[in-house]
Amino acid sequence: MGRLEHVNITVADPAATAEMLCTLFGWRIRWQGEAIHGGRTVHVGGEGDYLALYSGPPGHAPEEATDSYTRRAGLNHIGVVVDDLSAAEARVTAAGYAPHSHADYEPGRRFYFREENGVEIEVVSYG
Incomplete structure (x- = not known):
């Protein structure tokens, strides 16, 4: 049987979001570094699963979804x-x-x- 290993989400500041999640839930940073399209990623979580927190290159402004529950592929x-x-x-x-x-x-x-x-x-x- 397969298991969920990670979910990758786009955030404004991966380091700040990782710090918040570590503080609230006792998680740890598993890895961080350069990512696709000149962006940056921080992996935060536990031993068997994590969130990949991604931000595009400087100046990149991702679209903001207004309602994820009605937009296809929304989180x-x-x-x-x-x-x-x-x-x-x-x-x-x-x-x-x-x-x-x-x-x-x-x-x-x-x-x-x-x-x-x-x-x-x-x-x-x-x-």
Whole structure:
């Protein structure tokens, strides 16, 4: 069976986004360096999976999607599993983000927040 190894997303500042994700979720930078089309990429995550955070060359201005849920190939959200949802929400709030759409559902609990690049992150706990 295959497994998801990584997702590659375009962000304004890969280093800043990686720092935020490491702070909120305890991840680490796995690799960073030059990337396709003169851009830069930072891989951030754990041992078996990661996010590739890409930015094009200086001066490159990617299009901004207005609604990922209705645009084909849009990124709807990134899901992150945590052991302690309350502690994760406290870190997200302390970092200046606004948690929203809290829900208890079978089999867990969750909330969402949107970060500087417009990427929505779902934080979920199954414990």
